[in-house]
Amino acid sequence: MRSHVSSRAAAAAVCAVLVLGTAGTAVATTVHDTPAGAGAEAARAPIADAAAIKQQAEALRSLSCAIQPVTDLxxxxxxxxxxxxxxxxxxxxxxxxxxxxxxxxSAAPAAPAKPAGNAGNAGQVNPVNAVGSDGESSAPADLTAQAVASVQKSTDALLKAATAKDATAVATQSKAAVTSLVNLTTALVMTGGLPAPNLPGLPELPKLPGAEAPAPAPELPGVPTTP
Structure with a gap:
């Protein structure tokens, strides 16, 4: 009887070794068949439009650097x-x-030099494009610079009112500072190469003379329906 039980145990052990041995060989074969460095090549694959996305992110970060100090004030x-x-x-x-x-x-593109032949048109005002209050029309590349000047001017006036014990002037200049931040935000979106907004209900951005329309933001894929 003992011999019979021992035979069964030995047979089971042999089967286990064969099964595990076969599985181990299969795993070893699978690992060996994987091309060396395949994961590293996938990790090194370039990101599409990486340079443009980085530039857009830098523009937004520079905008936040300007907005927060004014909102803190x-x-x-x-x-x-x-x-x-x-x-x-x-x-x-x-x-x-x-x-x-x-x-x-520093993040904004440099404004091109104005041709000498346009000197006679310096006094013409385009109310649609104008951001500053200097009475000059604004080319697309000038908008950010004028918006920055608008923020500087409004915050200087607010700080002056805050030391003059004039609560009425503080209220007036606070509103002007908020408006100047809106000007800066809009100027950056229109001239900073950012994608156009695509949230339903938002109006389309106006097109500026000589400015390329920003690329539309990619639409997010819909949620798949569960069968």
């Missing part, structure tokens, strides 16, 4: 009694706003 002014700030706070906000606007200017 607005928060402090509106929270202060009669909108009054100390000299130290004024200097702090001036430095932060200048740093943010410098970031926008």
């Amino acid at each position: 607005l928060a402090d002014v509106l929270a202060a009694e009669n909108g009054q700030l100390s000299a130290a706070d004024v200097q702090k906000h001036q430095a932060a706003i200048k740093k943010g606007l410098d970031a926008v200017k």
